[in-house]
Amino acid sequence: MSTLEKGGPELPQERKIATEIPGPKSQEIEARRKKAVAGGVGSSHPSYIVAAGGGVLKDIDGNQHIDLGSGIAVTTVGNANPRVVEQAKEQLDAFTHTCFMVSPYENYVSVAESLNRLTPGDHEKRSVLLNSGAEAVENAVKIARSYTKRNAVVVFDHAYHGRTNLTMAMTAKVAPYKKGFGPFAGEVYRVPMSYPYRDNMAAGTKLSGEDAAARAINIIDKQIGADEVAAIVIEPIQGEGGFIVPAEGFLPAMVDYAKKNGIVFIADEVQAGFGRTGKMFASEWEGIVPDLITTAKGIAGGLPLSAVTGRAEIMDSVHGGGLGGTYGGNPAAVAAAVGAIEAYEKDGLLERAQQIGEIIQDRVAKIASQHPEIGDVRGRGAMQAVELIKADSTEPNSELADAVAKYCAKNAVIVLVTGTYHNVLRFLPPLSIGDELLNEAFDVIEEAFDEALKG
Numbered sequence: 112m113s114t115l116e117k118g119g120p121e122l123p124q125e126r127k128i129a130t131e132i133p134g135p136k137s138q139e140i141e142a143r144r145k146k147a148v149a150g151g152v153g154s155s156h157p158s159y160i161v162a163a164g165g166g167v168l169k170d171i172d173g174n175q176h177i178d179l180g181s182g183i184a185v186t187t188v189g190n191a192n193p194r195v196v197e198q199a200k201e202q203l204d205a206f207t208h209t210c211f212m213v214s215p216y217e218n219y220v221s222v223a224e225s226l227n228r229l230t231p232g233d234h235e236k237r238s239v240l241l242n243s244g245a246e247a248v249e250n251a252v253k254i255a256r257s258y259t260k261r262n263a264v265v266v267f268d269h270a271y272h273g274r275t276n277l278t279m280a281m282t283a284k285v286a287p288y289k290k291g292f293g294p295f296a297g298e299v300y301r302v303p304m305s306y307p308y309r310d311n312m313a314a315g316t317k318l319s320g321e322d323a324a325a326r327a328i329n330i331i332d333k334q335i336g337a338d339e340v341a342a343i344v345i346e347p348i349q350g351e352g353g354f355i356v357p358a359e360g361f362l363p364a365m366v367d368y369a370k371k372n373g374i375v376f377i378a379d380e381v382q383a384g385f386g387r388t389g390k391m392f393a394s395e396w397e398g399i400v401p402d403l404i405t406t407a408k409g410i411a412g413g414l415p416l417s418a419v420t421g422r423a424e425i426m427d428s429v430h431g432g433g434l435g436g437t438y439g440g441n442p443a444a445v446a447a448a449v450g451a452i453e454a455y456e457k458d459g460l461l462e463r464a465q466q467i468g469e470i471i472q473d474r475v476a477k478i479a480s481q482h483p484e485i486g487d488v489r490g491r492g493a494m495q496a497v498e499l500i501k502a503d504s505t506e507p508n509s510e511l512a513d514a515v516a517k518y519c520a521k522n523a524v525i526v527l528v529t530g531t532y533h534n535v536l537r538f539l540p541p542l543s544i545g546d547e548l549l550n551e552a553f554d555v556i557e558e559a560f561d562e563a564l565k566g
């Protein structure tokens with residue numbers, strides 16, 4: 112018999128600690144898992160979930176966790192969002208798969224139309240639908256290479272683009288993503304990112320966005336050659352790298368450089384896109400118009416879907432049959448996306464992301480005033496983070512990040528640790544979370560800091 116329960120907005124919105132966390136039933140399943148699931152797959156919070164909705168995850172032992180992770184920025188519209196569920200259910204009852212490359216269906220086209228309309232820029236656009244963020248990034252690079260007939264791909268320090276062979280090469284951090292998995296794809300070149308907190312520390316003065324862009328461009332010109340470069344790929348706000356918001360002016364300067372040199376500018380909005388930052392796409396914060404945009408995570412309310420959207424002349428430069436995949440734009444996933452996109456447009460979610468951001472910033476500012484170990488507070492909308500350091504230095508404090516996250520986990524609040532130095536706590540709740548629950552989560556986080564730093 113299934114252990115699943117009804118989730119979605121009807122799930123009681125309260126934190127509940129019914130057993131130790133993880134509880135005995137979760138521990139039993141975890142023991143089975145050790146013998147069944149590949150050891151390389153981790154779970155940071157091994158409580159097995161039976162229902163989720165609003166701002167809560169309910170586990171099999173009856174504990175209810177406050178969700179500040181959204182399944183890594185995926186359930187932005189809320190878990191089991193009714194619009195998503197209704198669309199996907201109707202689709203599953205009709206048919207489950209035909210393969211768009213064989214027998215097409217309307218929702219694929221509708222989602223492409225929505226992406227073309229919602230992404231920055233009013234030029235003519237096209238979209239291709241795929242399964243995962245990494246697959247979208249791979250396809251964006253394929254398209255850029257096909258269009259420019261060039262090979263080199265420029266990426267940045269602290270970048271995360273996925274776990275396939277090409278996207279591992281594009282990802283900066285070696286452990287755990289790349290360690291032992293080489294050789295990696297060639298023609299990928301890394302240049303410095305604008306990282307205001309650490310740049311300004313190193314410079315001893317404020318490094319402007321334009322200065323940071325000049326630093327990156329100098330390396331492209333001197334070490335790669337602009338006319339060798341097919342694409343510059345960048346997360347407008349870096350996700351796994353530590354929610355790094357580049358200095359103002361950095362992104363526009365990189366876009367200008369790309370335009371002047373016939374380079375395709377690709378914004379990887381897989382994490383920051385779809386309402387997360389309080390705008391539909393993070394690129395909008397600086398008014399940049401990327402040539403191509405990759406999306407995934409928040410696009411379909413939890414079903415696996417991703418996309419590349421961009422200028423028609425670039426997208427359509429690829430030969431017929433050059434793009435696709437068995438499951439790309441799967442019927443249930445595109446139906447879910449129709450529901451999710453409706454939610455973003457009709458349910459005031461962008462405003463909600465901004466409000467959530469303000470609440471988090473207020474709460475974090477208060478904790479930071481008590482604890483100098485919070486070196487930096489940054490983010491936009493419901494994509495907020497704190498970078499932790501050792502007192503009286505700027506040395507990354509990963510131990511404190513782990514201690515706070517662990518205290519929160521034991522107290523039924525899900526907080527994720529990230530960053531190149533594993534010293535960043537990131538807060539990315541579903542936009543369906545209520546104020547009360549969000550504040551309660553930050554009460555626990557405050558306690559966690561007090562506890563970890565006492566005496």
Ligand SMILES: *Cc1c(COP(=O)(O)O)cnc(C)c1O
Binds near residue numbers: 272
């Ligand atoms: C998560 C992520 C990816 C990879 O997406 P998957 O669906 O895990 O393949 C790519 N780029 C960014 C910015 C991401 O955050």
